[in-house]
Amino acid sequence: MSKRLVTILWSIAGLLAVLTILVLFNEGKEQKSPTSLATGDAILKDLPLNKVSSIKIEGADDSVTIKNDKTQWSVVERDGYEADFARLTRLLRSLTEASVAQSRQAGPAFNARFGMDGEAANQEDHGYQITFLGADGKELKSLSIGKSTATDSPTGGGSAGKYVRLGNEPSSVYAVNEGFYDLSANPADWLESGFIQINGIESIAMASANDEKFKSWSVSRENAGSDFTVDNLPASYEPDNDKLTPLKNVLSSPQFEDVLTAEEGDKRRNGDKARQLTIETFEGFKYEIDYAPAKPTEDDPISPGAPVDFIAKVTVTADLPTEREKVEGESEEDAKKAEEAFAARQKELKSKLEKEQAFANRYFLLPDYTMSAVNLEFSQIAQAVSKTEAIAPTPKYEGPMAPNQSQQIGEAPASPATPAPTPKAPTSAVTPPIAIPPAPKAEDEEQEEAAPDSNNSDALSAISEEDIKRMIEEGQEADKAEEE
Numbered sequence: 001m002s003k004r005l006v007t008i009l010w011s012i013a014g015l016l017a018v019l020t021i022l023v024l025f026n027e028g029k030e031q032k033s034p035t036s037l038a039t040g041d042a043i044l045k046d047l048p049l050n051k052v053s054s055i056k057i058e059g060a061d062d063s064v065t066i067k068n069d070k071t072q073w074s075v076v077e078r079d080g081y082e083a084d085f086a087r088l089t090r091l092l093r094s095l096t097e098a099s100v101a102q103s104r105q106a107g108p109a110f111n112a113r114f115g116m117d118g119e120a121a122n123q124e125d126h127g128y129q130i131t132f133l134g135a136d137g138k139e140l141k142s143l144s145i146g147k148s149t150a151t152d153s154p155t156g157g158g159s160a161g162k163y164v165r166l167g168n169e170p171s172s173v174y175a176v177n178e179g180f181y182d183l184s185a186n187p188a189d190w191l192e193s194g195f196i197q198i199n200g201i202e203s204i205a206m207a208s209a210n211d212e213k214f215k216s217w218s219v220s221r222e223n224a225g226s227d228f229t230v231d232n233l234p235a236s237y238e239p240d241n242d243k244l245t246p247l248k249n250v251l252s253s254p255q256f257e258d259v260l261t262a263e264e265g266d267k268r269r270n271g272d273k274a275r276q277l278t279i280e281t282f283e284g285f286k287y288e289i290d291y292a293p294a295k296p297t298e299d300d301p302i303s304p305g306a307p308v309d310f311i312a313k314v315t316v317t318a319d320l321p322t323e324r325e326k327v328e329g330e331s332e333e334d335a336k337k338a339e340e341a342f343a344a345r346q347k348e349l350k351s352k353l354e355k356e357q358a359f360a361n362r363y364f365l366l367p368d369y370t371m372s373a374v375n376l377e378f379s380q381i382a383q384a385v386s387k388t389e390a391i392a393p394t395p396k397y398e399g400p401m402a403p404n405q406s407q408q409i410g411e412a413p414a415s416p417a418t419p420a421p422t423p424k425a426p427t428s429a430v431t432p433p434i435a436i437p438p439a440p441k442a443e444d445e446e447q448e449e450a451a452p453d454s455n456n457s458d459a460l461s462a463i464s465e466e467d468i469k470r471m472i473e474e475g476q477e478a479d480k481a482e483e484e
Helices: 003-031 085-097 241-249 262-268 332-357 443-450 456-461 465-483
Strands: 054-058 063-068 073-075 100-105 128-133 139-148 162-166 172-176 201-207 217-220 237-239 258-260 275-281 285-293 310-318 363-366 382-384
Touching: 201 241, 258 262, 262 310, 262 363, 310 332
Parallel strands: none
Antiparallel strands: 054 063, 054 128, 063 073, 100 172, 128 139, 139 162, 162 172, 201 217, 201 275, 237 382, 258 363, 275 285, 285 310, 310 363
């Protein structure tokens, strides 16, 4: 083998070695993750929750800031109304426990592709921006949450995960197997839903300070087991029990849709139609609810005939007993148990009073169905009774009376006498009776009979016995002549 050939072979071997090193180097570079987080890493693994003072959530149309006021979390856009802590806890848990299922490099130019387009008007295309702030107002962490990963599945199915981009990593997008179902930018969705609960109603009164056409009404009952009666009900009216019965449980678990600021509440309520509702319970609670129909707005117009929401303010007071009424004849053991039960119940009522008094000076937007059972006119709880026609007096009976039937003057008989049936004539031919002509009347008799005011008794007294005898004989002779 020549020296030149050996040199060529060694050159080829060296070249192959260099190519092998380059291939191995490039393969190692491709296997390295292009993002800061790898599959299985928590998306917010370095979030200092103990330093978070507020959380801001921005959407396409709304934004909400939930702030920690040391004693509770509150909604800034609703004048610091208490936030739904249970919902907030679920959201934070889902954010901190969400892990990376897939990662890829994708800069801001791909935001629309993953549903993170901050300029889009549609919420699905816009996505959500979440910012965690410290006590000093500085940003601790931020992220964007886009559309569902299921939309990229060829079949439209797949897991109900979301695309996520971290604020400090604008060139990476992560797919996580978490739907973040409690996420919302609407402040109303973050309000604590607890509200007044009215039980054991003793009386209800409704009035209107500004509506002169409204007729005030009130109802009451003696105990929790009895029915309501309308107070001072006129004699010409009767109650409508179909409307009174539901009042027993009215506002036992009411719901509100939103809490308005003082400025918005004064602006939106129709004060001319305001009502003052007062409800008192057997346990000493008194609820005064001043409510009025909500005026339509550009964002929330009211269609004709559609249900109307109400804007209400609630004031709660209570006159709680300080000691239990003694029961005559109760044993010492029974009295001790009763005292313990009384003390426990009073503690519950005081806690309830404290909680419900916190609703004062707030404007609540109440849906129509919350107030429909009690938002009644007087004409709905009582109706005028129609006047009954007077019964005509029984007419006097002037007809004949049956034998042995007594009758009071001006009184109709109980039942008319039934006439005796007429016997049927025999079917065989009979000789018809011979008509007897009346006796001829004297001229003076005809004149007497023609007189309108003639008296029969006077006419008989003017005929002698001889005349009567003659008239009878003439009649007999006439009958005999006809028979011959």
